[in-house]
Amino acid sequence: MANSKKIRRQVRSKMEIVENLEQWQKEFEEGWLAHLKETGEYNWKIYAKIKNQTAPAGPRVDLSQSRLVLISTAGGYLHDSQEPFDAPNTLGDYTIRLFPTSTPFDALAYAHDHYDHTAVNQDPQVLLPLNHLQNMVAERFIGELAPNVISYSGYQPDVVRVVNDLIPAVVEAVKTEQAHAALLVPA
């Protein structure tokens, strides 16, 4: 990879999504959330940030022999048949939607109030690279794509709900899709 720089990190042997989650929750509730409830305004300067020290270990895969699932936080959903994400909710929406990997882009809308939709409206592949991934299957770079995209709306300030609500739903969906590998494209 041209002009790539590598950043070294520690390894953790046991999978923890968020280290010190209780401490994070305390800081979140006493800081950012309390301010929002008192004033109705966001203050991102006092938002409690995740501070993991170690990274999870895991084996490699031969992608050319694997099924890949795309996970998107762009808030995409099927506008004719699915409820939109609750984008205006100041506390976020922790549900997921599934839509076929073969979905034409004009069947999708995006329910997410925290990024400018100009680019994705011009070219959905800036966030949902469905055509690119299908081409990569044809080129045998990827073995196959999962039947569905796993989609959610990435504005989710409550990390406890991410851990307890969102991630179990995503994990279950990944298992249902029988994926060997996952690509996350955050918005």
Added chain:
Amino acid sequence: MEGVATTLTTWNAGRARPTTPPRATFTQLARGATLGRPHDSAQQRRVLTATLALLAQDAPVDIVRLDENAD
């Protein structure tokens, strides 16, 4: 997710790095256009290819900075 190799790409290194993802590429692309400029298929493919290539390595993989920007 145990048993599923994961990789991601993001323009938001500051927020992503402390979460210690198992495999990741960092770019200087823009919020709302994570894979590249609209209709710049070559850039989008470069970012995808570099990010997916990390799956061929046991995690954790050193984070890779890509020389990709929105200009």
